[in-house]
Amino acid sequence: MKREAKAAAGAPPTLWDRTRQLASQEILETALRLFTEQGYDETTIAQIAREAGVSQRTLFRYFGAKEDLLGGNQDRFGQVLTDTISQQPAEAGVWEALRAGVAAVLALHDSREQALKRFRLLHNTASLRAGWLEKRLRFQGDLLPLVEARMDVALGGTDARARAMIATAFACLDAASMTWVDNDGKGDIMDLYDECLAAVRG
Amino acid sequence: MKREAKAAAGAPPTLWDRTRQLASQEILETALRLFTEQGYDETTIAQIAREAGVSQRTLFRYFGAKEDLLGGNQDRFGQVLTDTISQQPAEAGVWEALRAGVAAVLALHDSREQALKRFRLLHNTASLRAGWLEKRLRFQGDLLPLVEARMDVALGGTDARARAMIATAFACLDAASMTWVDNDGKGDIMDLYDECLAAVRG
DNA sequence: CGACAAGTTGGCAGCGACTGCCAGACGTAA
DNA sequence: TTACGTCTGGCAGTCGCTGCCAACTTGTCG
Numbered sequence: 001m002k003r004e005a006k007a008a009a010g011a012p013p014t015l016w017d018r019t020r021q022l023a024s025q026e027i028l029e030t031a032l033r034l035f036t037e038q039g040y041d042e043t044t045i046a047q048i049a050r051e052a053g054v055s056q057r058t059l060f061r062y063f064g065a066k067e068d069l070l071g072g073n074q075d076r077f078g079q080v081l082t083d084t085i086s087q088q089p090a091e092a093g094v095w096e097a098l099r100a101g102v103a104a105v106l107a108l109h110d111s112r113e114q115a116l117k118r119f120r121l122l123h124n125t126a127s128l129r130a131g132w133l134e135k136r137l138r139f140q141g142d143l144l145p146l147v148e149a150r151m152d153v154a155l156g157g158t159d160a161r162a163r164a165m166i167a168t169a170f171a172c173l174d175a176a177s178m179t180w181v182d183n184d185g186k187g188d189i190m191d192l193y194d195e196c197l198a199a200v201r202g
Numbered sequence: 203m204k205r206e207a208k209a210a211a212g213a214p215p216t217l218w219d220r221t222r223q224l225a226s227q228e229i230l231e232t233a234l235r236l237f238t239e240q241g242y243d244e245t246t247i248a249q250i251a252r253e254a255g256v257s258q259r260t261l262f263r264y265f266g267a268k269e270d271l272l273g274g275n276q277d278r279f280g281q282v283l284t285d286t287i288s289q290q291p292a293e294a295g296v297w298e299a300l301r302a303g304v305a306a307v308l309a310l311h312d313s314r315e316q317a318l319k320r321f322r323l324l325h326n327t328a329s330l331r332a333g334w335l336e337k338r339l340r341f342q343g344d345l346l347p348l349v350e351a352r353m354d355v356a357l358g359g360t361d362a363r364a365r366a367m368i369a370t371a372f373a374c375l376d377a378a379s380m381t382w383v384d385n386d387g388k389g390d391i392m393d394l395y396d397e398c399l400a401a402v403r404g
Numbered sequence: 405c406g407a408c409a410a411g412t413t414g415g416c417a418g419c420g421a422c423t424g425c426c427a428g429a430c431g432t433a434a
Numbered sequence: 435t436t437a438c439g440t441c442t443g444g445c446a447g448t449c450g451c452t453g454c455c456a457a458c459t460t461g462t463c464g
Contacts, residue, residue, distance in 0.1 A: 016431065016440075044420065055443045060422065129339060130332035137331060160381040164398030167373030175365035182361070196366030201403055218411070218460065247450065257414045262451065 024062050027052045031069035036117060040125040067131045072118055074132070077105050078139045085146050094150045094162075095197070098169040101143075106189055116185040123181050140166045172196035226264050229254045233271035238319060242327045269333045274320055276334070279307050280341045287348050296352045297399070300371040303345075308391055318387040325383050342368045374398035 030052040034043045045066060049056045063069050084104040088097040109115035122128050140163070147162045176192035232254040236245045247268060251258045265271050286306040290299040311317035324330050342365070349364045378394035 014431080019431095020441090045422085046420080056422090057443055057445095058441085061442085064422090066421065126336055130336040133335040133339075134328055134332040137335075159384070160377050160394050160398050161401035163377035163380060164374045164402050167377050168370045168402045171369030171373040172366050175362050175369050178365060179362040192362050196362050199363035200366050200370045216461075221412090246448090258451090259414055259416095260412080263413085266451090268450065 020062075023052075023054060023058075027054065027059060027062060028069065028071045032071060032117075035070070035121055040121060040128055067128065070118060070121070070128070072109070072114075074135055077108070078135075078142055080104050080108060081139055082142055082146060085143065092150075094147055094165055095169075097150060098147070098166065099193070099197075102169060102173050102193060103190055112185060116181065119177055119181050123178060136170055140170065168200060169197075172200065222264075225254075225256060225260075229256065229261060229264060230271065230273045234273060234319075237272070237323055242323060242330055269330065272320060272323065272330070274311070274316075276337055279310070280337075280344055282306050282310060283341055284344055284348060287345065294352075296349055296367055297371075299352060300349070300368065301395070301399075304371060304375050304395060305392055314387060318383065321379055321383045325380060338372055342372065370402060371399075374402065 027048065031043070031048050034048060034051070045056055045059060048069065049059045052059070081101045081104070085097045085101040088100055092100075109118075122132055143166050144159075144162055147166055148159075151162060172193050175196045176189050179192055180187065180189050229250065233245070233250050236250060236253070247258055247261060250271065251261045254261070283303045283306070287299045287303040290302055294302075311320075324334055345368050346361075346364055349368055350361075353364060374395050377398045378391050381394055382389065382391050
């Protein structure tokens, strides 16, 4: 109760808040370092907690799951996606709107290097890929109503087509980012995305 | 060693083989029943083993992971996919070849009811979805060389486009099967697939 | 038939991710 | 300072999964 009230009022951060912030950052950095050094599956929660100087219990209180230690606020992606797409002008087609959403999400990364590091980790670790794909599925579901609103509304049955278009956009993003990682981050992902979409749409 | 030799020679199944077969079937049926009755995550390995009359250890020897208890030999999908696609006539385009592969995989299901049951379970359980998507990713990788062989070979850089086309085919299959499940198995999945692909390719 | 090799099974201990519970330490406000 | 709310660490326990070992069953050969 207290924390939410303060945050809403914009009150100055208390010592606790600062400590939390610090600990959170420390944990995140330790985790990312260990992941890149020795791999995701080979790094145990116990090790991260030890090197970050907190107990396992506390670590799990900050980050509910090992996946979340990757950082990069993946949960925010969904918000940015839906916001961006719904803010596109009404005369924009489905493909333009989706493209704008993809671009907005890609713009969230801090630096090219960090993005490359995370993408590489993601594409090379089966368990991470699975988790990421699952999150993506949820995003796709959230996008459904937005996309349907932009299609010629023939009543009923548009469901499948809207789903397909969304999934295709993500598929192109996948193909683009995989190729980007394979090329060690050379070029621009959006260019690859456009190339992919062009190949698909003939 | 022995088993492979016998299998290759087509020798009559020994008592062991028959026992194995029986136990395997019993486990599979028990698992599928419990999954549909009380949900995948709510069913523990211990419970399945108990009700199937085997030890946990033995259960894990038959099926290496809980996922595999879904049955339907998902690992075979990849084989069927690559076989079917590589057997398509050389003059068939990429999209026709992919369509044939998808159709072949869908034809693997025993009955409409069982397929619907599995699909429903899959689409409603986060952990299962994740595992399935991960397998699919591997299939996509396996398909890459086959698809590239069917494209106009401009050397280099075709990578991304081939990946995108494959991923799009799967995306349409996804959209189709989701819609199919939502409609309680009404209609034909391949029709939905065609509709999806048509929507995507404009 | 008897002995021996090979295959199969179950139990036990253990790992790693994750959770609930509880006591104690700490910052904060009266 | 006292009382309160919060945060922390530790412990035990669940669940999926694996390695190891002892016992049992089955097939085979002399």
